[in-house]
Amino acid sequence: MEPEAKYTLVGAAVLTLLALIVAAAVWLKGSGGEGDDRPYKIYFARQSLEGLQIRSDVKMQGIKVGSVTAFRISARRPGSVEVVIRVDGSAPIRQSTRAAVERQLLTGIASIRLANIDENSPPLTEVPQDEPYPLIAEGESEYKLTESVSQVALRADETMQRINLALSDENQVALSEILVNLRQISGGMSRSMAGLDKTLAALGHAADEVRGMSAVIRDDAHKLAQRYDALGEESTTAVREVSAAVRQISVDVAQLSGRMDALISDGNVELRVTAQELRSTADALGAAARRLGDPGRALFGPAKGSMGPGEASR
Amino acid sequence: MKPFVPAVLVSGLLLAVGGCASLGPQEAQRYYVLEAPNVMQKAAATPRAATLLVAPATVSGFYETQDIVYSRAPGMRAYYQLHTWTERPGRRLSELLVMRLERAGSFSTVATVVSGVKGQLVLGTHLAEFYHDAAAAPGSVRVTVTAELTDPVRRVLLARRSFERSAPAATYDAPGAVQAFNVAVTALLDEIAAWVEVAAPR
Numbered sequence: 001m002e003p004e005a006k007y008t009l010v011g012a013a014v015l016t017l018l019a020l021i022v023a024a025a026v027w028l029k030g031s032g033g034e035g036d037d038r039p040y041k042i043y044f045a046r047q048s049l050e051g052l053q054i055r056s057d058v059k060m061q062g063i064k065v066g067s068v069t070a071f072r073i074s075a076r077r078p079g080s081v082e083v084v085i086r087v088d089g090s091a092p093i094r095q096s097t098r099a100a101v102e103r104q105l106l107t108g109i110a111s112i113r114l115a116n117i118d119e120n121s122p123p124l125t126e127v128p129q130d131e132p133y134p135l136i137a138e139g140e141s142e143y144k145l146t147e148s149v150s151q152v153a154l155r156a157d158e159t160m161q162r163i164n165l166a167l168s169d170e171n172q173v174a175l176s177e178i179l180v181n182l183r184q185i186s187g188g189m190s191r192s193m194a195g196l197d198k199t200l201a202a203l204g205h206a207a208d209e210v211r212g213m214s215a216v217i218r219d220d221a222h223k224l225a226q227r228y229d230a231l232g233e234e235s236t237t238a239v240r241e242v243s244a245a246v247r248q249i250s251v252d253v254a255q256l257s258g259r260m261d262a263l264i265s266d267g268n269v270e271l272r273v274t275a276q277e278l279r280s281t282a283d284a285l286g287a288a289a290r291r292l293g294d295p296g297r298a299l300f301g302p303a304k305g306s307m308g309p310g311e312a313s314r
Numbered sequence: 315m316k317p318f319v320p321a322v323l324v325s326g327l328l329l330a331v332g333g334c335a336s337l338g339p340q341e342a343q344r345y346y347v348l349e350a351p352n353v354m355q356k357a358a359a360t361p362r363a364a365t366l367l368v369a370p371a372t373v374s375g376f377y378e379t380q381d382i383v384y385s386r387a388p389g390m391r392a393y394y395q396l397h398t399w400t401e402r403p404g405r406r407l408s409e410l411l412v413m414r415l416e417r418a419g420s421f422s423t424v425a426t427v428v429s430g431v432k433g434q435l436v437l438g439t440h441l442a443e444f445y446h447d448a449a450a451a452p453g454s455v456r457v458t459v460t461a462e463l464t465d466p467v468r469r470v471l472l473a474r475r476s477f478e479r480s481a482p483a484a485t486y487d488a489p490g491a492v493q494a495f496n497v498a499v500t501a502l503l504d505e506i507a508a509w510v511e512v513a514a515p516r
Contacts, residue, residue: 308384308394310487311447 036089037066039133040124042112045080047101047140051110058085059102061115065091068112076130084133085112096121233265256312323504344397346382346492350404350414350500362516365423367466368412368432371459373404373441381442382488383445384453391445397488404441407459407499411439414503420511435472438462439506443478446491452483455494463513473513477502 049071066087074080087093096118099243103110114136124134377383380402381393399406408426415424415437416488425431443458457479481498483490 182465302395306392306395308382308392308397308488309386309446309451309453310485311394311396 037086038089038093039069039086039132040093040136041082042083042085042099042101042136043074043077043080043132043140044083044101045077045136046140049081049083049101049110051103052083052101052112053110056109057111058087058114059111060091063138065114083112085136087114091138092116092119093124094118094121095124095126097124097136099136100139328367337419342396344488345400346397346411346488347400348403348492348499349496350503351412361419362421362514364421364435364514365425365431366415366421366433366510366514367425367427367429367436368408368415369427369436369438371404371408371411371439373402373442374443376408377403377441377444382491384448384488384491385445386448388449394488397492399423402408403444407439407441410499410503411437411506414507415510418507419509420514431510433469434465436464436466437510438464442476444495446483446488446494448483448486448491451486452490453486454480455491455498456480457495457498457502459502459506461509462509472515475509475513477505477509479505 053072054068054070056068057064058068067087068083069086070082071086072082074082076082084100091114093114094116097116100113100115102113124136127134182282185218200236319396333374376391379402380398382397382399383391383393385391412424412426415421421435422429425433427433427436434444438461440460441458441459443456446455447453459478460474460476460478462474464470464471479498479502481494481501482495
């Protein structure tokens, strides 16, 4: 049987389609490619890059201005990580620009935040010798609360060990009650910190109150750490003095814990509502997924052997 | 060639309709509400000034589902296929517990932990067992809950106790089991409320 297809028409259609595909590819390459982007390099030595990925966002004042294009452990600066980013040409990258790693505490996804210390400083264009791109300096991460408290806890533990070694058995008995109380309060602080992480994640970075309170807590933690150090140095003094110092530490920790509790309860309404909505949604999704998880069951019903007592076999 | 087009369209339509239809018999799925019928109980003579917060119940993994669980042999569990709860038993148990404690009137306020209300006592529960023991007809249901009363201010455990209840199923099937679950849960909630009344400091 002679086919009815017209070869000319088919050929023309195929060629037209190919031309369209090539045009689309060129257009996409032009719009999504490097264009006016400018590369910069950052050496991170003090901040963890956990959660950072190729194509992670680079943000400035909350707006995405670029993305991460490469990173690797630095051979030039041991202990550092080299991160190459491409930033939109219109973004005001200046000599005073500092880079910090921002991390969604809930998801762990990281991005790089650029901030200008001085908006009047000259644009960053100079490429250092032996470097392919201009260097943006590393800044300070705003979210070191957990680390601070971990350090405090570590120092507290060390201090307690030193006290135990230095003091006699009788003195240890006299102190044990106070130390137990201190540990309990410190435990409360750790739990509060876990809640604080969630609250910060839920509220986002725009909450100025959270930032302000975070700074206060940081200061308290620092003060607390200093006091622990002092206690460690004075571990040979009389029990009475040590007890007084430990009590003062307890007060500090309790104050710190109370502040964090207040912070969490202040911002908790949004978190609670969000958590409840998430839970309901997750439940509904889970139920739907269970029903659809087994296509065989959806089509043919439950297997004969899986029927419960009194359930009719299909 | 033209008659071919309608044939394709009709076939596609039939396939689509056929794909939407289940091939199995249409036996309806049945949903049950876990209930604890109101039992008239005398309210506490002098309610405490404290606020009691009830934490959402934690649940052993296998029971964290809307499916009703049964057991045909010791150490084995399975789900009813055509009968389910309207809500997960753990969540429903927390709701019923709050209602039960409110009715008891032992505290000025009873609220859930997620309500944002500040409280002096927290009652946490863990649902460890919740199944229809169907080893022999008609079987019975078993419910085991561990309750903990804590002081969140001082962060100390005030009391802990495990509650276990069993109730015979009226019939050897899911509806019979559900009735027995209602009976067992009602008795268990009464028992927890009485325990809290004793364990909570005045």
